[in-house]
Amino acid sequence: MPQFFTHKSMTQETLLEKINTIFIPIVFFIGIIMIGFYNFLLFHSIAELFSISIASVIFIISINTYKFNHSSYNLSLLGIAFGFIGIIDLLHTLAYKGMGVFPEFTADLPTQLWIVGRFIESISLLLFCTLMSRRGKLLQFFYIYFAITVFLLLSIFHWGIFPSCYIDGTGLTSFKIASEYIICGILAVTIFLLYRNKKRFIQKAFRYLISAILFMILSEICFMFYLNVYGIENMAGHILKIISFYCIYKSIAEENLKKPYRELYYRGRDYYKLIKLLPEAVLIHVKGRIVFINDAGLKLFGVSNSNQILNTSIFKYINPEDQVDMHHWLMRPNDGENRYPSTLVNFIASDQKNKEVAVCTGPYIYNNECAAIMVLHDLSQQKQVESLEKKVKQGEELLKERTEYERLRTIFFANLSHEFKTPLNVILGAVQLLEHTEKDYETVKTVNKYIKSIKQNCNRILRLTNNLIDITKADSGYLKLNLCNYNIISILEDIVVTVADHVRSNGVEIVFDTDVEEKLMACDPDKIERIMLNLLSNALKFSDNQGVITVNVYDRAESISISVQDNGIGIPEDKLGTIFDRFVQVDQSLSRNTEGSGIGLSLIKAFVELHQGTISVNSEMGKGTQFLIELPCRLVEETYHREEKESFIHQNRIEKISVEFADIYSIT
Structure with a gap:
């Protein structure tokens, strides 16, 4: 076994001292003499x-x-x-x-x-x-x-x-x-x-x-x-x-x-008594032969008497898989530093159990011989503590997630009961009034009003039911798209034109603009309608009278960008990060100004992602909100004729709009 301490470090130190004492001063004096002949004052x-x-x-x-x-x-x-x-x-x-x-x-x-x-x-x-x-x-x-x-x-x-x-x-x-x-x-x-x-x-x-x-x-x-x-x-x-x-x-x-x-x-030998009392394992070895070990070292190696370990090779206690690397690490000469960098080693205790140990070593003089002093820190207990701490932390995070889920679920069911109870009470009240209304021509107008109210609240219940069914399908993986190649610009424009009367009846203006007249791409018209109607419904809810809703379409060649923007009350900054989370609402009070279950935006996000697109939101309190959808442009093989597709697009759109806008009571 080669010696791991040589006189190379001493030779390097002597060489450095000679450079510092002789070479550098000579160079300096030659330089300053040359300056003296050129400029004596300098x-x-x-x-x-x-x-x-x-x-x-x-x-x-x-x-x-x-x-x-x-x-x-x-x-x-x-x-x-x-x-x-x-x-x-x-x-x-x-x-x-x-x-x-x-x-x-x-x-x-x-x-x-x-x-x-x-x-x-x-x-x-x-x-x-x-x-x-x-x-x-x-x-x-x-x-x-x-x-x-x-x-x-x-x-x-x-x-x-x-x-x-x-x-x-x-x-x-x-x-x-x-x-x-x-x-x-x-x-x-x-x-x-x-x-x-x-x-x-x-x-x-x-x-x-x-x-x-x-x-x-x-x-x-x-x-x-x-x-x-x-x-x-x-x-x-x-x-x-x-x-x-x-x-x-x-x-x-x-x-x-x-x-x-x-x-x-x-005088390092005078500190042996102190070293023996240290809680960390300390040993000294000469050319790999252990010549000193403190009490903590005996405990680490699992022996009771120092005679059992002194004068034995340190490699006897190193895992065979680590011996080659440790041999190279221990045998290299001192590079001028006070110590070598620390490393991790698997030591074998007397009970044949491996212990992962962090080792730090440096040069030492023992009985006028070049030796090495090693400090060994047992990581086994530390890793056990870290593992336990990790499990506790994971348990705390799981408990926190579970608690948050239960809180959101409680809020959801409270909102859900409110969503069902409110329209049912309206329907029940309207029916009771109809029962007590005399059948004459003067009351026909009042009866029509009650019927319209009943229909609107039925649509609210239908909208909530549809959303619950779709969100359940999304959770179970059964929510699918019926993709065909459609002119997406035509679909979006028809939706805006169709809802324009509903929007204007609430004192809000709606504007549609596009930089391309036709864009054929694969999409599911029904899901596109659901997405747009939900966003337009939200924009209308949170817009004041004389407000403006703007729908813009931008052709990005490989994709289509759809922007739905209003100048309403906006969304608080602390809510922007969770607005697409399920059951989350900006206003969670049951007496809020607008109605909703907190699953609409979560559902349209699922629809957008099914189209392999993305949806994001930008908002500022008091200035309005913008939802931005990015859909990739791609084509699929189709079996439908264009006439069948156009008929499918326009089918029942008015009923769908009535359902999506059913929770806006200000519609007359």
């Missing part, structure tokens, strides 16, 4: 801003890791110092010749600021070595550096008492050159003190710190004798300064950032 600005950025990062790292740095020496002092050095270097950059930020000052200003920054830098390094065995308060350091920085800046900008460092036409002053020697001497003493305290550092941090000071000294030497602020010595000095700052950053990063994490990583 070179100077980039170099200084880079140094200022490093100083800011050093300051931030030191401040934020102060409480967690348990080293015997105090790197936070350097962090505070470099924060103020960054401010001074920023002013130095802005004051440089050609920047134009401080036009009232001469070229002496940036040189004075440079000397101030370097004095603070060298003295801070010396103090760092001197106070290495002490641990002062961070706030005290901050106040001291703040006061010193403010005093030095005032001596330059306000009081003008700081000695001159550069004179135009002459060059560097004696004070400037002497200061550079003093700074180099301070840095040399610092190197000596650092070597005396070498054991207090980790090796890499010590090397970076020594390198930083040596580059500082070389930088100061370059700045001792230059005559021109744009000279090659000036350029070399700034490059050496950047290298120096970078080395200090690397030193602080090694001590304040990497060291704590490294110590935390290698």
Whole structure:
């Protein structure tokens, strides 16, 4: 079995570190040197801003890791110092010749600021070595550096008492050159003190710190004798300064950032007791051999003693079907992440039962060996709970649907009883009046009125009965179409013309319009009539006097669109989604302004869908409603003659209209 942990990850980490430490800085310095020969002012600005950025990062790292740095020496002092050095270097950059930020000052200003920054830098390094065995308060350091920085800046900008460092036409002053020697001497003493305290550092941090000071000294030497602020010595000095700052950053990063994490990583063995108490199963294996397992892991594998599982192969407990995939998953080297992605595995417990487990693993050091730590979460109980929750949810949904169905059915039967009771009461009252009416010529008109009322209510009962029969057929699958090829435009126009008198008698205008005069297609004329009469009846019910009902037909080549639109009261937005549901009505009160059982629209939707079409509704309260029907244009083989078809279309249309409009009592 191949090893699943190799040193490849360590090689990759070393390669990345070399790229970060050597290759990227070299590329940067080559680029900045080329810029320096092309435009020195731009070179100077980039170099200084880079140094200022490093100083800011050093300051931030030191401040934020102060409480967690348990080293015997105090790197936070350097962090505070470099924060103020960054401010001074920023002013130095802005004051440089050609920047134009401080036009009232001469070229002496940036040189004075440079000397101030370097004095603070060298003295801070010396103090760092001197106070290495002490641990002062961070706030005290901050106040001291703040006061010193403010005093030095005032001596330059306000009081003008700081000695001159550069004179135009002459060059560097004696004070400037002497200061550079003093700074180099301070840095040399610092190197000596650092070597005396070498054991207090980790090796890499010590090397970076020594390198930083040596580059500082070389930088100061370059700045001792230059005559021109744009000279090659000036350029070399700034490059050496950047290298120096970078080395200090690397030193602080090694001590304040990497060291704590490294110590935390290698002290993982101290947390064994905590891991053993975790409720999740945790095990550690070396090359597939289990070397540690906590109590929850023993429970997961169904064993009572760790000796039963330690030093055995982890693949012994993995389902054979998953072993190939798990072997590939476990054997791959670390890709630089803290852990591998989680996966699902079927483990075999001691009772030979499969347990689906979510596994998350990552690299670990066990007895100085490359190992892996695995956290296993048993999904068996979770799946049982999820299955139970799913069943409960399904039961709740079923109960909710059943309750809603019972509610709608109750409303339906309440409406149905009302629909039967109302016309029967009218018929009974009319019959009783006829029985007590004297037979003379003066009462003939009254008798005709009662007869008309009786007929209308009988038609209402007939309409309801027909709808109940058809909806029952639709539920049982016995509702069929008698398809033949008809001119659909002629059928629709005849229906509108026939109902026009009924509509106008209620004070409503009806308009028919089409963009095609003839369209032959397969349809069932009886069902088309039922659809249109129901929609026109609904439009008339909910239209006020002086209203308009518009029927439009549009030829879509492959289909026909039929629009029935009114400008009546409209349908509430919350009812649009359920208007085609059975038993649903916009107004469910028994004393509503219009009559209906709540199955008419459901039934015409079934008729439309039998024609392989669709029906939709658009409505806005107070502005009206539009029903839009889309029917596909297709032809079928037929055995009827055209005369027979035309006779069938016109047969009993008046009676059908009387039935469909029977629940509109305003008809005179």
